Amino acid sequence: MSVPPSNRQPLPLPDSSGESAIADFASILAAQAPVALVLLDRQLRIQAASDRWLADSLRTAIPYGLPYLDSLPQPPTEWQAALESCLAGASVESPAAILTALDGQQLWVQWQAQPWRDRTGEISGVILAQQVRRDHPGFTTPWDNIFNTNRQSAEAALQASKRYYQTLAETVPVAIFNTDASGNCIYANQQACILTGLHQRALHGFNWLQAIAAEDRPRVQTEWQDASQSSYLFQSEFRFQRPDGSSRWIYAQARALIEPQRLQLASGYAIACVDVTDRKQFENALRQSEARNRAIVSAIPDLMMRIDGEGYYRDYIGEGDCQVHFARDRIGKHLREILPPDLAAEQLHYIQRALATGEPQVFEAQLTHDGRMYDQEIRIAVSGPDETLVIVRDISDRKQSAAALQRFQQAVESAGDAIVIADLDGRALYCNPAFAQLYRYPSVAALQSGGGLAATFTDADAMLGLFSTVLNGGTWSHEIEQRTCDGQAIQALLRASSIQADTGEIVGFVMLATDISERKANEAKLRQRQNYSTAIVEVQRYLLGDSDRTPDYQPVLEILGTVSQASRIYIFENHHDRSGRLLANYEAEWCAPGVSPDIDDPTLQNLDLAAAVPHWYPCLTSGQIIAEIIAELPSPEREALAAHGVLSILILPIFANGEFFGFIGFDDCETARQWDETDINLLQTVSVAIGLWQERRQTSATLRYRASQDKLLSRLSRQFIDRNLETAIDYALRAAGRFTRCDRTYIRRYSDNHDRLIQTHAWVHQSLAKVATAPLPDEFAVIPACERELQAGRAVAIATPDAWPGTADEHQNLFSADTQALLHVPLIYSGRVVGLIGVEQVRRWRPWTAADERLLRQIGEMIAIAEIRHTAETALRASEARLRQQTQDLETTLRELRRTQAQLVQTEKMSSLGQLVAGVAHEINNPVNFIYGNVDHAQDYTHDLIRLVRLYQQHYQTPVAAIATTCDDIDLEFLIEDLPKLLHSMQVGAERIKSIVASLRNFSRMDEAEM
Structure with a gap:
């Protein structure tokens, strides 16, 4: 009989992997198994049964939860023990037994039972196959009793x-x-x-x-x-x-x-x-699954062993790669007989833990076999009472692969290049930290939500070219501009190549991005620097080509305009007004297309820098560079520059000969530009070049001026030599006035009591005759302030009457006769100030230069020298007359002295000579004795030293380089040969001197005898 599937309602089971597996398998067996199957749990209760079992048992529904033995009529008592042994892991076959069915029929019943294990290997119950036969010999059927009833009862029953x-x-x-x-x-x-x-x-x-x-x-x-x-x-x-x-x-x-x-x-x-x-x-399906399972088991590289709780091998399953761990002849042996002691102890520890806890144990170990180290993964699961299933897998390759993969992953994670892996649709699958840092995407999800890899491209053609290349299996590499998550543009070197499966199919691609923004910026800076360098060379070639021409800044500004990307470039030159204020003139200008010029703005001429740019003025005069954003400036600089449309400015001061000459300015009227330090340094060379150009011009002008001065001084020198003093002085004053382009020159000398200045010489320009000017007085009061300067040897230079800080009387005394500017230089005779030489400007104020002061000083020195020489010549002529008279008197006296001397000389001659000879002999005798007494010893010492040198030459024939060089320099052999001769000559000379001394002594004694 068969039970309809709709009547089958399985009993809910506890949530465990083993019982779930039982339920799944039982549901299949119940519908399809052609044999009577029963699944029992560990309490031997019915959990599932096949339709065949229901038919054999004459049941219409499975008695879920009913103990199996209770479902049978009077089962043998030994069946309980047999089933419990099956729960311990044994396979059991029951002896045949005759039981009475529900309908009273006697049945021949026999079954086979196997333990049922879950996925972890733990015994979850028993699977029992039951065989029932009704035709066994000796069975009787209740139909035999029918013939013993009466016919009527039989028909009713029928x-x-x-x-x-x-x-x-x-x-x-x-x-x-x-x-x-x-x-x-x-x-x-x-x-x-x-x-x-x-x-x-x-x-x-x-x-x-x-x-x-x-x-x-x-x-x-x-x-x-x-x-x-x-x-x-x-x-x-x-x-x-x-x-x-x-x-x-x-x-x-x-x-x-x-x-x-x-x-x-x-x-x-x-x-x-x-x-x-x-x-x-x-x-x-079961056959196919079984075939697959057999193939899987045969392909599994694991070794499976049954080991009891004491550590003895019972059996093994499989032919894995871990045969170093087990061999067939090791069944029945202990772990300590097979494995190293430490590994055996560790494995036994995990076996006992698995038996104690019932939980699988997993650990890794290393085993050395034939000189090779094996990494193994060992899994231990309880497979029966006091028995475990030990699964050993060789994971050496996996360990090596994992280590290599970890190294590769670490290399990718720590790579400086951005790396992204994507599928064929361009969806990112992985991004390393460098990619997240470069493109500002914190994760792959953020990249995908932000538009994917396509969002990083600014050039669609480049993206299409990359995809086309990698989809065809090629490699793509280009330097392109890309975009970060926040929209910032970056320069990147992209390299992309396809990823192929083992079949050769392209499944994706990997892209590497190197941030070359800094390199590109440096290249741009380098190109800019090269452009600057080229421009600077052109500027310097122009400026330094001819220092004598009239200044023309326009070519310089045009060159700078092409490289600086400024909107307006201009140059201011400084000068001082008569009050000494520093003013600046707008000398030259270059403007980019569309920028209004300011060259015709009258407010930019004679610009008072201290008032116009009070915050910048001290910076410029001290040589500091100004690089500012106009909106950040204080007043009045901000308002003044904003009126000209300037957004940012760069000002480079120009210095010539250590003086603040002017400045060159760069305006940006399009952006609030932050001036790069490199650009500033390069442009500063232009301001330096302009300063050098001005220095050359000033130096050239100074040299020409000095050459003219030297010619003038040379002519004046000849005048002072060839002409009389007064004429030469007048000529010198006239020449000085014309050379300095002054209106008046004069010489004033101190009075005897030094309280007045008396004008002794003067020259006035002939053009003053046409101008109504007051005549100069002959005497002038001494002004203390000027007096102190002159006595200290310093000049008094006043460019304008307003610059004089003294009193009104002093001012009246100094600037009488319409004087507008004056220069006084002390006139010094023999280190003493005796007056002054001065020049004056009547028609306009004038700043005096060092060249003007130098010329007056040199003329004053010439006048002083000429007057000193004139005085000396006058005194010399008087002295010569006196000397001639004295000479005549001396000649007479000399003749008388000569006669007297002739008499005295003869008398004293011999006496003096004797004393002289005795003294000379005495003075010579002492050093001669010293020399003579030491010559013999010197000869002995010399012979000893020469002998020592010969021994050194004999035993050390190859001296060091320094000794050999010195020997060659002093000519050692010549010294050895000549030194004894020298000493011998000294001895001979000393003997001759001794002989001379003896003769002198004899001469002196003869003189004494005569006297």
Whole structure:
């Protein structure tokens, strides 16, 4: 019998992997298993059962949770112990036993049981296959008792039985056919109609054997004939062809209907068919799964061993790569006999922990075999009472791969280049930290939500070229501009290549980005610097080409305008007014297209810098550079520059000969530009070059001026030599006035009491005759302030009357006769100030230069020298007259002295000579004795030293380089040869001197004897 699947309601199980697996598997077995199967939990309670078991047990529903032995009528007591041993891991087969079924029929029952394990290897229960036979020899059937009842009771029972079986035939989910002896259908229940797809009337006379699939029909007919001839129960599985062309797998059982009168002939057949299509499909899937599992097990590189709780090997499974861990001959041996002590102790520890906790244990270990180190992963799971399943896997390659992968991952993570991996659609799959830092995307998700990799490209053609190249398996590399998450433009070197699977199929690409923004900026700066350098060279070539020409800044500004990217470039030159204020003139200007020029603005001429730019004025005069954003400036600089449309400004001061000469300015009227330090330094060379140009011009002018001064002084020198003093002085004053372009020159000398200045010489320009000027007085008061300067040897230079800080009387005294400017230089004779030489400007104020002061000083020195020489010549002529008279007197006296001297000389001659000779002899004798007494010793010492030198030459024939060089420099051999001769000559000379001394002594004694 079969139970409809709709009546099958499994008992809810605890949430565990083992019981879930039981439930899943049981649901399949219940519908398709052709044997009586029962699944029991660890309490031997029924958790699932197949339809065959229900049929054998005459049950309509599975008694979930009922102990299995309670489901049987009076089972043998030894079955309980047998099932408990199965829970311990043993496979058990029960002896056959005769039991009484629910209908009173005696059954022959036998079963086989195996422990049921979950995925972790833990025993979760028992799977039991039960076999039931009703035709066992010795069995009796309750039908024998029927003949002992009366006929009436039998007929009643027969009718009741007929009704019962008819109802049962219509309600069971099994197709039931009743055929005649030829196999033509006489009766079919409702389930048979469902199975065949035919109406009950169509089934009448239907020969079911003809509906069997052609490929199965010969086999089924043979099985049918064999069963008919041997009177066995026909059992077969075959495919049944339905009228709609579909086929179903059928499990059929048939038995011949034997009439009591004709025991050898079958009057018909009773056939029960069950649709087992689902079971066949399950079996087919199960076979495929089993084949896959066998292939997987054979391919698993693991070694599986059964080891008990004491550490003894029981068995092994598999032929993994870890045979260094186990071999067949090691069964029954202990871990310590096979493994190193430390590894054996560690593995035994985990085995005992697994048995104690019931939880799988996993650890890694290293084992050395044949000089090679193996990394192993060891998994331990409980597989039975006091038994574990140990799975050993060689993970050496995995460890090496993991280490290599970790090194690669670390290299990628720590790489300075941005790395991104994407699929063929351009979706990013991975980004390293450098990518997140460069493109400002914190994660891959942020990149995708921000538009993906396409959002980083500013050039669509470049992106299309990259994708086209990598999709064709090529490598793409270019330097392009890209965009970060916040929209900032960056320069990047992109390299992309495809990623190919093992089959060669392109599955994605990897892109590397190197931030070259700094390099590009440096290249741009380098190009800018080169442009600046070229411009500076052109500027310097122009400025330094000819220092004598009139200043023309326009070519310089045009050159700078092409490289500085400024809107306006201009130059101011400084000068002082008569009050000494520093003013600046707008000398030259260059403007970019569209910028209004300011060269004709009158407010930019004679600009008072201290008042116009009070904050910048001290900076400029001290040589500091001004680089400012106009909006950040204080007043009045901000208002003054904003009126000209300036947004940022760069001002470079120009210095010439250490003086603040002017400045060059760069205006940006388009952006509030931050001036780069490199640009400032390069442009500063232009201001320096302009300063040098001005210095050259000033130096050239000074040299020409000095050359003219030298010519003038040379002419004046000849005048003072060739002419008389007064004429020469007048000439010098006239020449000084004309050379300095002054209106008046004069010489004033101090009076005897030094309280007045008396004008002794003067020259006035002839043009003053046309101008109404007051005449100069002959005497002037001494002004203390001027007096102090002159006495200190310093000049008094006043460029304008307003610059004089003295009193009104002093002012009146100094600036009488319409004087506008004056220069007084002290006139010094023999270190004493005796007056002054001065020049005056009547028609305009004038700043005096050092060259003017130098000329007056040199003229004053010439006048002083000429007057000193004139005085000396006058005194010399008087002295010569006196000297001639004295000479005559001396000649007379000399003649008288000569006569007296002749007399005295003869008397004293001999006496003096004797004393002289004695003294000379005495003075010579002492050093001669010293020399003579030491010459012999010197000769001995010399011979010793020469002998020592010879020994050194004999035993050290190759001296060091320094000694050899010195020997060559002093000519050692010559010294050795000449030194004894020198000493000998000294000895001979000393002997000769001793002889001379002896002669002198004899001469002096002769003189004494005579006296």
